[in-house]
Amino acid sequence: MTRPEENGPALSPLSPLSPLSPLSAQSPAAARLAVVRERLAAAAHAAGRSPEELTLVAVSKTHPPGAIAELAALGCADFGEARWQELSQKTEAPELAGVAGLRWHFVGRLQRNKARGVGSACAVVHSLDRPELCAPLGRGAVDAGRTLDVFVQVSLDDDPERGGVRGDQLDGLADGVAATEGLRLLGVMAVVPLGADPRGAFGRLRGLADGVRRSHPDARGLSAGMSGDLEQAVVEGATHLRIGTALFGSRA
Numbered sequence: 001m002t003r004p005e006e007n008g009p010a011l012s013p014l015s016p017l018s019p020l021s022p023l024s025a026q027s028p029a030a031a032r033l034a035v036v037r038e039r040l041a042a043a044a045h046a047a048g049r050s051p052e053e054l055t056l057v058a059v060s061k062t063h064p065p066g067a068i069a070e071l072a073a074l075g076c077a078d079f080g081e082a083r084w085q086e087l088s089q090k091t092e093a094p095e096l097a098g099v100a101g102l103r104w105h106f107v108g109r110l111q112r113n114k115a116r117g118v119g120s121a122c123a124v125v126h127s128l129d130r131p132e133l134c135a136p137l138g139r140g141a142v143d144a145g146r147t148l149d150v151f152v153q154v155s156l157d158d159d160p161e162r163g164g165v166r167g168d169q170l171d172g173l174a175d176g177v178a179a180t181e182g183l184r185l186l187g188v189m190a191v192v193p194l195g196a197d198p199r200g201a202f203g204r205l206r207g208l209a210d211g212v213r214r215s216h217p218d219a220r221g222l223s224a225g226m227s228g229d230l231e232q233a234v235v236e237g238a239t240h241l242r243i244g245t246a247l248f249g250s251r252a
């Protein structure tokens with residue numbers, strides 16, 4: 001007679017892919033991913049939200065294509081890069097040639113002369129912060145035969161070094177994105193200002209996003225939260241979490 005506990009799934013308890021395996025039996029990448037997923041699920045539940053509302057964007061800047069392939073094999077599909085040159089090298093990398101279904105997100109400062117290429121290579125841009133970027137991004141998306149999802153990046157401290165449109169110019173820029181062929185306005189993005197309290201910053205971002213949604217009701221996305229502040233971002237309504245260090249380890 002079989003006892004009930006022997007009727008479980010066919011996976012060996014020591015398989016690295018088993019959800020029941022101890023962290024010590026997993027690769028470092030699998031262990032880091034499990035921790036991030038657990039943090040996201042716990043934050044969602046604490047906020048009365050469903051983890052399914054959250055898109056994990058693995059920010060792979062500075063990390064090699066092999067590290068991306070490893071996370072892709074563990075079920076990640078969304079990867080974020082911050083520089084055009086690095087992005088274009090990775091989209092051509094032999095290690096990723098056989099990996100289907102990757103979606104590239106651009107999260108860095110955008111140069112106008114690189115915007116068309118970024119628009120062609122990416123599924124999502126998180127960092128549109130000037131009107132002059134709309135047309136070339138849209139042209140790139142049309143070149144690639146798709147629609148590019150766009151977050152408008154807003155500055156929460158008006159620091160030009162970190163990017164982002166001023167809060168009082170956000171609505172106008174969102175209108176410009178929505179009016180551009182090839183672009184679809186997904187919502188608003190911000191980075192917490194250096195030294196600022198994340199919860200307060202994300203609360204302010206949420207208010208700005210609510211304002212944009214009054215004119216653009218479909219722009220329900222909110223790109224907020226990094227390795228150190230993802231819990232506060234989830235509480236304030238983040239839908240896209242941009243996580244680098246917690247998934248890949250520290251950057252050189």
Ligand SMILES: *Cc1c(COP(=O)(O)O)cnc(C)c1O
Binds near residue numbers: 059191245246
């Ligand atoms: C690098 C970067 C991230 C990831 O930051 P971590 O702290 O490593 O998680 C997120 N967003 C942007 C815009 C970035 O440049």
